Amino acid sequence: MNEIRTSRRQSAAEPQPDGITHPVPVATPVAAPIHVNPVHQMLALPMGAEQFRTPFPIFTESTDRLMHAVQGRYTNALSPASLLLAYLDWLVHLANSPGKVGEMAQNAMSKALPLARFTVDSLMGRTDPDPFAPLAQDSRFASEGWQKFPYNVMSQAFLYTEQWWHYATTNVRGVGKHRQNVVEFTARQLLDMVSPANFFLTNPDVIKVTTEQNGQNLVRGLQNLSDDIMRNLTGRDYVKDEKFQVGKGVACTPGKVVFRNKLIELIQYTPTTDSVHAEPILIVPAWIMKYYILDLSPANSMVKWLVSQGHTVFVISWKNPGAEDRDMGMADYRRLGVMAALDAINAVVPGQKVHGAGYCLGGTLLSIAAAAMAREGDERLASVTLLAAQTDFEDAGEIMLFIDESQVTYLEDVMWDQGYLDTKQMAGAFQMLRSNDLVWSRMIRQYLLGETDTANDLMAWNSDATRLPYKMHTEYLRRLFLNNMLSKGRYTVEGRPIALTDIRAPICAVGTTKDHVAPWKSVYKIGILSDTDVTFILASGGHNAGIVSEPGHKGRSYQIATRADADKYVDPDTWAMVTPKQQGSWWEPWQQWLVANSSGQITPPKMGAPEAGYPPIADAPGLYVLMP
Numbered sequence: 001m002n003e004i005r006t007s008r009r010q011s012a013a014e015p016q017p018d019g020i021t022h023p024v025p026v027a028t029p030v031a032a033p034i035h036v037n038p039v040h041q042m043l044a045l046p047m048g049a050e051q052f053r054t055p056f057p058i059f060t061e062s063t064d065r066l067m068h069a070v071q072g073r074y075t076n077a078l079s080p081a082s083l084l085l086a087y088l089d090w091l092v093h094l095a096n097s098p099g100k101v102g103e104m105a106q107n108a109m110s111k112a113l114p115l116a117r118f119t120v121d122s123l124m125g126r127t128d129p130d131p132f133a134p135l136a137q138d139s140r141f142a143s144e145g146w147q148k149f150p151y152n153v154m155s156q157a158f159l160y161t162e163q164w165w166h167y168a169t170t171n172v173r174g175v176g177k178h179r180q181n182v183v184e185f186t187a188r189q190l191l192d193m194v195s196p197a198n199f200f201l202t203n204p205d206v207i208k209v210t211t212e213q214n215g216q217n218l219v220r221g222l223q224n225l226s227d228d229i230m231r232n233l234t235g236r237d238y239v240k241d242e243k244f245q246v247g248k249g250v251a252c253t254p255g256k257v258v259f260r261n262k263l264i265e266l267i268q269y270t271p272t273t274d275s276v277h278a279e280p281i282l283i284v285p286a287w288i289m290k291y292y293i294l295d296l297s298p299a300n301s302m303v304k305w306l307v308s309q310g311h312t313v314f315v316i317s318w319k320n321p322g323a324e325d326r327d328m329g330m331a332d333y334r335r336l337g338v339m340a341a342l343d344a345i346n347a348v349v350p351g352q353k354v355h356g357a358g359y360c361l362g363g364t365l366l367s368i369a370a371a372a373m374a375r376e377g378d379e380r381l382a383s384v385t386l387l388a389a390q391t392d393f394e395d396a397g398e399i400m401l402f403i404d405e406s407q408v409t410y411l412e413d414v415m416w417d418q419g420y421l422d423t424k425q426m427a428g429a430f431q432m433l434r435s436n437d438l439v440w441s442r443m444i445r446q447y448l449l450g451e452t453d454t455a456n457d458l459m460a461w462n463s464d465a466t467r468l469p470y471k472m473h474t475e476y477l478r479r480l481f482l483n484n485m486l487s488k489g490r491y492t493v494e495g496r497p498i499a500l501t502d503i504r505a506p507i508c509a510v511g512t513t514k515d516h517v518a519p520w521k522s523v524y525k526i527g528i529l530s531d532t533d534v535t536f537i538l539a540s541g542g543h544n545a546g547i548v549s550e551p552g553h554k555g556r557s558y559q560i561a562t563r564a565d566a567d568k569y570v571d572p573d574t575w576a577m578v579t580p581k582q583q584g585s586w587w588e589p590w591q592q593w594l595v596a597n598s599s600g601q602i603t604p605p606k607m608g609a610p611e612a613g614y615p616p617i618a619d620a621p622g623l624y625v626l627m628p
Helices: 004-013 040-041 057-075 078-097 099-121 151-169 179-195 203-211 216-234 303-307 330-349 361-375 396-400 407-418 423-433 437-446 457-462 470-482 572-578 585-597
Strands: 255-260 266-271 282-283 314-316 354-359 381-387 507-512 534-539 557-563 582-583
Touching: 004 266, 057 407, 078 179, 078 407, 099 151, 151 179, 203 216, 216 437, 255 282, 255 330, 266 303, 266 330, 282 330, 282 361, 282 396, 303 314, 303 585, 314 330, 330 354, 330 470, 354 361, 361 381, 381 585, 437 557, 507 585, 534 585
Parallel strands: 282 314, 282 354, 354 381, 381 507, 507 534
Antiparallel strands: 255 266, 266 314, 534 557, 557 582
């Protein structure tokens, strides 16, 4: 909290990110006017030094940005400088560490001997235990074919190489943590490219299928490859068929658009019960994808399920921005998004507080809005739910591999040229985080085994990505991911810092066990950053599938516990160990938590509020979700 107070003192004298400058209220003597050369003032150089700087800084900066933007089209918006600096850091320190180099040689020899023994035994027909075990999530060599010679030796040789490179790229004294992680991650990506599972002659499963099907799998694989090339050229996606069209197969819960501005449409869903809980729910989805992750097919739609449980539900549908929206920033998303939606809901359901629920970055934005509202004494929120949403970005997972000063600057230049971050540039980074699952295994299935992925609603949603405005994406990368300003009390709203500790509404935070985007231990940190009762739910699954976990979904489980404001802190590992695991969907205990923080039942409100300027203007899902 000392940092917060310091920030407030500094904010009185320094320009804030929103452009507002607060002068220091201290009287100063009036000095005689001094003539200042405008060139000196512009370049901030000593007198007589302007010859060392070009008088056209805007031109030179634009040149640099343009070059980076052109490069970014070929590097998938990844900074070559960031990668080069990471490898130089590792290589220089490794070259200056003879002890580590000696250990690497010793490690290679100690592991090579078991591999050689295993190879000889396999040649002689003996079946000894594998000397190297894959990681828990690595199932590339799990089939029976990989247990036979020579494929067992190939897989073991690959795992030997993988483990040795992990040893070589980690624990080199003096290498920065971030750069070490980048080097280790990149080495793993390069090794994954040459895995024996990726090639026809070294994959026993592919050879077996080819023999059984007389090569027809390869014919189908060639057709799949041709289809993929055509889709990339034409922009048409195979999962966008009639079955999963927005408004028909997905995003089809009945409702009305009751408000629209230049950034959002607010959807109010039609009630299906005779009475509803008094406090409505506002869902704030992430703007990085379309909102209907929470309104997929009728069988797994969270929106439809909440309505059936007697809740009045509103959802924000974000506009898919273009180059004309390049200057839309985080302040616009808060003001024209969350706050405008709350104003509309207050008109439709007057006199009632609102349950706010934010998913992913939508949850981060909701927490910012809630903290700013608490600072101003605005008590319209009955509760705050954060679904796989982070408020502290220090341990934000492997996505941080792509975030440092060099990378963010490079990405800014890519976006500066086009005015937004393109969907393909985002998809590339997320695919790299799980290349085994999202790249190589898919290529094996489709191009070598000749299989075709069965389209489903989640795949349809995942392919329906959105763009991100230049200013907004720059601000949240720098202010949240890079500088972690929200958790440190230095994030400013309207020129003044906000603090999550100001929030007094009860909080429910949901993390998922296999989340690569918002690791659950990072989501768990809201318990440290807040001064209110916090209920934490840890659900099985990943960032998307763990949240879309409808009742009746087989194999789902969760853990739930509440920490009152006065309770002592429990670290996440201890929490996970002592909190009992329960089978079923986490939606049900969350809905019970919402009811416990509600004030009773009322007659369902009308659709919209025409008398207050919020008439129903379109059927759900509205227009913005259909924008390409």
